[in-house]
Amino acid sequence: MLIDGHGRKVNYLRISVTERCNFRCQYCMPEKPFSWVPRENLLSFEELFSFVRVAIDEGVDKIRITGGEPLLREDLDRFIQMIHDHKPDIDLALTTNGYLLANVAERLKDAGLKRINISIDTLKPDVAAKIAQKDVLSKVLEGVEKALEVGLKVKVNMVPLKGINEDEIIDVMEYAKARGMTIRYIEYMENVHAKNGLQGLNGKEILAKVKEKYTIQKVGREGSSPAFHYLTDDGYKFGLIDPHKHDFCESCNRIRLTAEGFLIPCLYFDEAMSIRDAVKAGNIEAASEILREVLRNKPEKNRWSEENAEESTRAFYETGG
Template identity: 35%
Template sequence: MMMPLRCLSELARRRRGCCRPDHAVDAMRTGLQCLMSTCSSTKATDNHSFSNTYATSCANLPEVAPSEAPLSDMLVDSFGRFHNYLRISLTERCNLRCQYCMPAEGVELTPSAELLSHDEIIRVADLFVTSGVDKIRLTGGEPTIRKDIEDICLHLSGLKGLKTLAMTTNGLVLSKKLPRLKECGLNALNISLDTLVPAKFEFMTRRKGHSRVMESIDAAIELGFQSVKVNCVVMRGMNDDEICDFVEMTRDKPVNVRFIEFMPFDGNVWNVKKLVPYAEIMDKVRQRFNGVERLQDHPSETAKNFKIDGHAGTISFITSMTQHFCAGCNRLRLLADGNLKVCLFGPSEVSLREPIRAGVDDAGLREIISAAVKRKKAKHAGMFDIAKTANRPMIHIGG
């Protein structure tokens, strides 16, 4: 149960051994008020059949997936899901303007003073890792444009208990940074690439740079990163004609190409007609390639993973819209402005930056985080209701 705001404020004062000025209490209240809001709960259907391609499997309370033993109760929600995976957005800025991520006119960015500092990021990350998080993914915006990215990686990789330090990047300036990033402990990469056609790349991202992204993929392979994934958001009439070309990419390159269903966020002009369902993509792949075999997925895995006979790499499908994976969700998101988001598609957020700057100690932060995690819904609202729910642009949330 969430501690009343008045009690939590008093608890923080006692722990510090002094009284804080009223404006500090107000700052913490700002961070906690978001906990009072709830994600919308709506109806949809759970259908794993290829024939019903638009079913959003959200009808029934999901069975809780098996989880590893948590180090603390802070990361366990009311449905027994243990969240050992934290995604940290380092910046809202990006050097691309991808159409599914950002409105054409851009977005209003949070002032720099209201973004988490290097030390605040490390402090919060350490709090999560000591509570059981063993995987951190750095996102943006575009994380590689943050000037202290190498130092952040170095400090994060040194946290005891962290097994995987990953990053999702557009790859535009990645290749030159990769050797140092690997030295600093980065060991897994997701590189976004939605087309293999340079001219189409410029249209989709509103910027040039296709060749540089390809160079980054090759550099990551050559440097021996333990995981190199290529994220492809599939959009009808845009790049759905390249599905098999992306699969062909895995024949010689030991990469995992992940086809991601187009998802609705503020400003990306989402329309169900643009959505290419997993079932349809899978049909195209099977018609073209023989020996497509399903791999065993971890209970918390977001992707459906496949291997193909004779291919060095693999392919996967992120089916957020047509076949959700909420029951095994183990992810939390720390936004660049310090807000904690427990569900990608839920509007509810709680500020950690405000309590930190108000002087709340680690024990107090743990209580705020725990209360937010406990309020996480069993599942997201479903494809069509997500599209009608106010949420931030993806550039603010983090990829």
């Protein structure tokens, strides 16, 4: 069992398999050139799995594959198959922008993937192109339909932005609801890589938009999820993630691994330790000790409180959010 320095059980590993992305979203990496980390700097799937296997054996029972855009990593289904073959009942999920999903959804499902999170910030092609700086919406929606068709469970993420998509909060919810998908609204996370002047809606403002059509009631948090859940008067449950609060930190059960081998204890902290050299040398015992050191130093709370907020320098395209 993996326990951090504050007594919290850590059983959730998020693995970023690439920092590359085929979108340039305004709230993430709008001005980053289309480049990539040299292949030799990345851990291979075999090297990543040598560490993942140990983490699973130590108690990790939930894994999410992220990026960048993870579907840009060739043969991702092979990595998913490795994890599934080692522990078939593991909760194995993927976060994607959905652009390439239609062509690979069935392979991912067959390899053992169970769930997918897809970002849908708008249902208007021109607004989607403004946010992603690319004509993307039709392919994203095609990917959603294919994922549902092959039997993957799909969850929608939306980041409401002032003056851009705030008028679609209910529309995107109803799109998700009609397809049996859950939606989570995510407050915009301030970071130095985002477009200057970008403003997101806070939780109260998001809920006010929902209340223009629905009566809602609080449900609360489920397990260690960062989302606070609500129920509409017609029985639909949705979530809201507010990174500026600390209440979900109390039950934080996650740790992150990047494609270059950095173990990150908290999304909102820039500190990390590398297992790269240990893994490449085949010294899994040393990598395991680095993991335990990272857990010992895992912070109790994030740095984004409403009273004393920091603008993070974390590149979310490297860690997958």
